[in-house]
Structures are given as C-alpha cells and as structure tokens.
Amino acid sequence: MAEPTKLLIDTDPGVDDAVAIFMALAAPDVELLGLTTVGGNVPLARSTRNALALLQAAGQSDIPVAKGASRPLRGRFRYAPQFHGPGGLSLRLPEPTAGPFEKGAVWFLADQLNRQPGKAILVALGPLTNVARLLWEYPAALEQAKNIVVMGGAVNTPGNVTPKAEFNFYSDPPATEIVLSSGLPVTVVDLAACRQVGISREQALSLHSAHPIGRLTLEMLQGWFGKDMGRQWFEFYDPLALAIALEPAIATFAKADLDVGLEENESWGETSETGGPGEISLPQQVDSSRFFGLLEGLLELEGF
Ligand code: RIB
Numbered sequence: 001m002a003e004p005t006k007l008l009i010d011t012d013p014g015v016d017d018a019v020a021i022f023m024a025l026a027a028p029d030v031e032l033l034g035l036t037t038v039g040g041n042v043p044l045a046r047s048t049r050n051a052l053a054l055l056q057a058a059g060q061s062d063i064p065v066a067k068g069a070s071r072p073l074r075g076r077f078r079y080a081p082q083f084h085g086p087g088g089l090s091l092r093l094p095e096p097t098a099g100p101f102e103k104g105a106v107w108f109l110a111d112q113l114n115r116q117p118g119k120a121i122l123v124a125l126g127p128l129t130n131v132a133r134l135l136w137e138y139p140a141a142l143e144q145a146k147n148i149v150v151m152g153g154a155v156n157t158p159g160n161v162t163p164k165a166e167f168n169f170y171s172d173p174p175a176t177e178i179v180l181s182s183g184l185p186v187t188v189v190d191l192a193a194c195r196q197v198g199i200s201r202e203q204a205l206s207l208h209s210a211h212p213i214g215r216l217t218l219e220m221l222q223g224w225f226g227k228d229m230g231r232q233w234f235e236f237y238d239p240l241a242l243a244i245a246l247e248p249a250i251a252t253f254a255k256a257d258l259d260v261g262l263e264e265n266e267s268w269g270e271t272s273e274t275g276g277p278g279e280i281s282l283p284q285q286v287d288s289s290r291f292f293g294l295l296e297g298l299l300e301l302e303g304f
C-alpha cells in the first residue's frame with residue numbers, strides 16, 4: 001500500500017481555496033495534515049472561521065486549523081469581497097464548533113514539516129506571509145518539504161488586481177520575494193497557467209455529484225455564479241495549484257528566476273522573469289482535460 005500524499009495547505013478561504021480544500025478532502029490517497037490560515041481574500045478571523053467551517057461541513061473537523069498572519073510583512077491586506085463575497089464563501093455553512101489549533105501557523109508548519117522530513121507537500125493558496133515567517137523563524141523547516149507549490153504571480157500575462165500584479169503576490173510582495181529568492185524548489189502556479197482551466201456558467205450549472213464533498217463543491221461553485229448574473233466564467237486558480245501538487249504531470253514546466261515588484265508604485269507585486277538561471281518551476285502548458293479529469297474523479301462530478 002503506497003503511503004498517502006501528505007499535504008499542508010496555507011489558505012485564505014475564499015471560494016477557489018474552498019474548492020481546492022474539498023479536492024484534498026475527497027482524495028482517497030491524500031492525508032491533509034492541517035490548514036494554516038492567512039488574511040487575504042477576507043480578514044484572518046473570517047479566513048480561520050471559513051477553514052474550520054469547510055472541514056466541519058466535510059465531516060473532518062479533526063483536521064487542525066492553525067491561525068497565521070492578520071497583516072502582511074508591510075502594510076495591510078486589501079480584501080476581495082467583490083469576488084468572494086463579504087464572508088469569503090459563496091455557500092452559507094454552519095458556524096464551526098471546533099476552534100483553531102492552540103499554536104500558531106508558523107509553529108504548526110515547522111512542527112509538521114520536521115515530524116516527517118521529505119514527506120509533506122506545502123501548498124500555499126494565499127498571500128505568502130506565513131511562509132516567509134516560517135523561513136525567518138525556522139529556516140531549516142521548509143527544506144524538509146517534499147515540494148512547495150504556490151498559487152500566485154502573473155508572468156507574461158495581465159494581473160487580476162492591477163494590470164501587472166496577481167492578488168496573492170500583490171497582497172505581500174516582501175513575503176513573496178523572501179520565498180521566491182530562498183533557493184528552495186518552489187513551483188509557482190501563476191495566472192498564465194490558471195487561465196488555461198476555466199468553466200462557463202452553463203457548464204457549472206449543469207454539473208451534479210453523488211459525493212457529499214462533490215455536492216458541497218458544486219453548491220459553492222454554482223453559488224458563486226448565482227451571486228452575480230454577469231459572471232460567465234470561473235477560473236480554477238487554487239484548485240490548479242492543488243492539482244499540480246497531487247499530479248505534477250498535469251503541466252509541463254520551465255525553470256525560471258522571478259523578481260517581484262517592491263516599489264510602491266504601479267509595479268507593486270508584479271512578477272517578472274529575470275532571465276537568469278532559477279529554481280522556480282513555472283507551468284507552461286496545462287493539460288486541461290487531465291485537470292478536469294482529476295476534478296471529476298475526486299468529486300464524482302457528472303455532466304461535463
Ligand atoms: O489571484 C488568485 C488568488 O487570489 C487565489 O488564491 C484567490 O483565492 C485569491 O486569494
């Protein structure tokens with residue numbers, strides 16, 4: 001029996017974070033070691049509440065949720081209610097009865113990584129503040145990760161929060177710079193990759209599932225379209241990062257060295273290739289059929 005894939009997910013749930021988390025929870029050969037929360041799409045308190053509520057709704061409240069950063073390394077988070085709604089999710093879930101882990105996110109990540117050297121994959125789906133702090137406070141811990149997969153950046157493609165910057169990297173460019181310049185083997189799933197996997201309103205509304213977590217996922221996705229009749233297309237940002245963590249063969253990759261805009265001007269949070277040699281793995285071509293096949297299989301979706 002092969003060992004399960006051990007995941008740690010750092011997240012700011014968030015509708016697409018929720019879909020990614022549900023994929024991990026539904027995957028039979030995945031052990032979700034824990035969630036760590038960060039402000040981003042919503043304030044930290046809401047991000048943590050949503051993480052607890054998602055696990056409870058999926059019947060997996062035993063999985064720990066450790067609270068992380070309420071602010072970026074510099075400045076403040078700007079939230080994204082226009083996309084995720086004021087509460088951060090497009091599905092009303094019961095208030096969680098469980099509380100967060102007694103220790104913070106950085107301690108929890110270091111402890112988990114050190115407990116199983118070379119075994120756990122860290123998937124970062126929000127601003128990189130917790131991951132940067134982990135590098136600062138426990139520099140050797142992240143070297144114990146089997147892989148580090150980050151959703152963020154807009155390389156040679158327009159941004160989604162400014163013309164040049166993607167939301168997660170824009171939310172904390174100093175933290176992003178610390179992580180991307182660490183020399184660690186980081187996979188950066190940027191908007192150019194994520195824009196290769198989208199679904200139309202019509203497609204989404206036609207899907208159904210007999211799997212309880214599949215049904216929750218569809219309610220979340222269909223609820224997102226239902227919030228605004230102008231919404232015609234949903235891109236699977238965080239779910240693609242999760243999928244690549246589980247099945248790297250979903251994409252082809254090129255090595256890159258990335259810079260992040262740290263000037264407080266229009267280039268704030270912009271990602272650009274330096275052209276030099278680098279350790280960053282950047283997806284090039286995404287096999288969208290394989291991505292949707294994984295999504296369909298994990299969540300028992302029908303109607304594609
Ligand atoms: O730019 C997309 C990213 O920003 C996703 O992680 C989404 O959840 C938001 O956090």
Ligand code: CA
Pocket residue numbers: 011012013014016017041125126238
């Ligand atoms: Ca996110």
